[in-house]
Amino acid sequence: MNLTKKLISWYLENQRSFAWRKTKDPYHIWLSEIILQQTRTAQGLPYYEKFISAFPTIKDLALAKEDDVLKLWQGLGYYSRARNLYATAQFIHFEYNGIFPSTFNELLKLKGVGDYTASAIASISFNIPEAVVDGNVYRFLSRYFGIETPINSSAAQKEFKAKAMELIDVSQPGDFNQALMEFGSTQCIPRSPNCVVCPFAAECVAYNQNKIHLLPVKTNKIKIRKRYFNYLVVLDSQGKCLMEQRTEKGIWQQLYQFPLVESKTRIMTSSKLIHHEAFPSKLKSEVNQVTLWNTEPIVHKLSHQALWVHFWVLDYKETLPEGYAIDSLQKFAVPVVIQKFMANFF
Numbered sequence: 001m002n003l004t005k006k007l008i009s010w011y012l013e014n015q016r017s018f019a020w021r022k023t024k025d026p027y028h029i030w031l032s033e034i035i036l037q038q039t040r041t042a043q044g045l046p047y048y049e050k051f052i053s054a055f056p057t058i059k060d061l062a063l064a065k066e067d068d069v070l071k072l073w074q075g076l077g078y079y080s081r082a083r084n085l086y087a088t089a090q091f092i093h094f095e096y097n098g099i100f101p102s103t104f105n106e107l108l109k110l111k112g113v114g115d116y117t118a119s120a121i122a123s124i125s126f127n128i129p130e131a132v133v134d135g136n137v138y139r140f141l142s143r144y145f146g147i148e149t150p151i152n153s154s155a156a157q158k159e160f161k162a163k164a165m166e167l168i169d170v171s172q173p174g175d176f177n178q179a180l181m182e183f184g185s186t187q188c189i190p191r192s193p194n195c196v197v198c199p200f201a202a203e204c205v206a207y208n209q210n211k212i213h214l215l216p217v218k219t220n221k222i223k224i225r226k227r228y229f230n231y232l233v234v235l236d237s238q239g240k241c242l243m244e245q246r247t248e249k250g251i252w253q254q255l256y257q258f259p260l261v262e263s264k265t266r267i268m269t270s271s272k273l274i275h276h277e278a279f280p281s282k283l284k285s286e287v288n289q290v291t292l293w294n295t296e297p298i299v300h301k302l303s304h305q306a307l308w309v310h311f312w313v314l315d316y317k318e319t320l321p322e323g324y325a326i327d328s329l330q331k332f333a334v335p336v337v338i339q340k341f342m343a344n345f346f
Contacts, residue, residue, distance in 0.1 A: 003144070003200070004167050004176065010199055011179030014186070016041075019048065021178070026100035026125040027058045033117045034085050038078050038303075041185070047076055058100070061086065062093035070254060070333035077302075077336070079252060084112025102126050115161070124174035131164030132177040133157065136184025142216035143188060146205030150219045222304055229309045230267055230276075231258040231338070233293070233345070234283065236316040240323025243332060251302060256332035258311075259283075266297065266308060273312060288315040293345070300337045311341055 015021070018041070020032035031051055035044045050072055055061035061069070066086050073082035088110045092100060101107050103126075107118035115133070122128035138151040141163055149156050169176045187198060195207050206215045234242040242259055246252050261267075261278045270290035273279060290312055297308040326346050334342070 003203070004169050006199055007167075007179045007183060008169060008172065008175050010187075011175060011182055015178070015182055016186070018045065019052070024125045024174075026102075026121050028052070029121050029124050030088075030100070030113075030117070031085070033120050034081055034112060035076070037081060037117070039076060044076070047073070055089075057098075058089050059093050059098050061089040062098075066254065067333060071331070074333050074339065075336050079255060081112060083254065087111045088113070100125075104128055104130050115157070120177060123177045127173060129165075129168050129170040129173040131161060131168045131173075132181060133160045133164055134181060134184075136181050136188070137164060138184075138216050139190065140180065140184040140188040143206035143212060144200055144204050146209065146211065146215070148215070148217050151216045152218050152220065224301075225305045227305055227307050228263045228266055228297075229307050230261040230263060230273060231309065231311045231341075232261065232280075232283070232314055233258050233311055234287070234314045234316050234320065234323075236318065236320045236323055238319050238323070239326050240320045241326055241329065242320060242322065243324050243329065251305070252335050254333075256334050257338055267310065268292070268295075270312070283314065283316075286317050288317055290314050293341075298337060298341075300335075307337070309337055311345075 018032075020028050023029070032044075032048050035047050035051070039047075051061075054068075054072060055064060064086070066083070069086045070079065070082055073079060073085075076082070091111065092098060100121075101110065104118055104122045107113055107121055108115070110118075113121075119130040119132045122130045123132070135151075138156070138160055141147060141160055142149075142151065145163065147159070147163070149159055151160070164180065167176070187193065193212065195201050195204070195212065198204065198207070201207050206212045232242070243256050244259060246255050246257050246260075259280060261273065261276050263276060263278070267273050267276065270292070273290065274284060291314075293311040293313050294309075297310055300307040300309055329342060329346070
């Protein structure tokens with residue numbers, strides 16, 4: 001039995017049961033793939049269920065408010081996925097009359113849809129033989145064939161895509177792609193895979209040459225940027241609080257936050273905070289007291305950044321004209337670090 005047949009056979013016996021595997025509806029497949037980008041399946045499943053419940057059709061998603069979409073996405077991270085999800089739903093609803101594109105090239109034109117996602121939708125929903133290539137596929141193919149091309153190099157995508165295209169079963173491309181991803185996710189895992197029970201051990205180059213721990217190859221580790229965030233929790237005597245929307249491009253665009261002072265180093269005294277150039281001038285004469293809520297920074301790690309976060313509580317003298325009642329803050333889509341603070345503070 002060749003690799004392709006053996007892989008599909010393994011999948012049919014060992015596949016996990018997920019809601020999106022019980023349908024070929026491109027809306028459901030697209031939604032699941034966007035959610036599962038850079039997200040573990042166990043974490044993504046509840047979000048998929050919430051989205052399908054809130055927006056049963058692509059029309060429902062397209063006609064929703066963007067803030068509602070971001071709020072439902074809260075906690076998943078990489079919020080550009082949610083913004084692209086919303087933009088694409090609107091595009092398909094208004095430009096394609098709600099009908100999902102059914103060719104690989106048309107799918108590639110959708111915002112937030114790259115080769116991997118387009119291949120998944122094309123193969124599963126429309127039976128088009130386009131092979132998927134993601135981290136799980138890189139890992140399995142690099143080990144099985146002994147491929148040492150760094151997976152984060154410009155040549156890797158083309159090489160691994162070509163190899164997967166050689167293997168794909170054109171009669172059942174959806175099952176093949178899901179088998180490839182499932183095997184990498186549950187069997188050929190990054191660390192300490194159970195190679196003894198692997199059906200491909202006899203032919204696997206990495207296993208037979210003791211290179212499991214060396215493959216796949218990844219070079220040029222990304223340098224992590226350190227940033228210092230000082231959130232101003234401004235409260236007045238009426239129980240109202242300041243909240244603003246983060247409009248600039250970068251992390252957490254369109255999400256809400258407390259007024260922010262970003263500094264080059266840690267700020268540990270209220271005096272340095274108030275005299276920082278980014279501190280809102282309108283607050284300087286209107287606060288009675290400034291208290292540092294957490295003396296130890298909350299370190300919030302993102303893919304390319306590490307945020308050192310402090311929350312400062314400011315007692316405002318008068319009534320905040322643009323303040324929000326504390327019990328209304330839950331309606332805002334906020335970064336998870338602020339969500340956790342609010343759960344502990346209010």
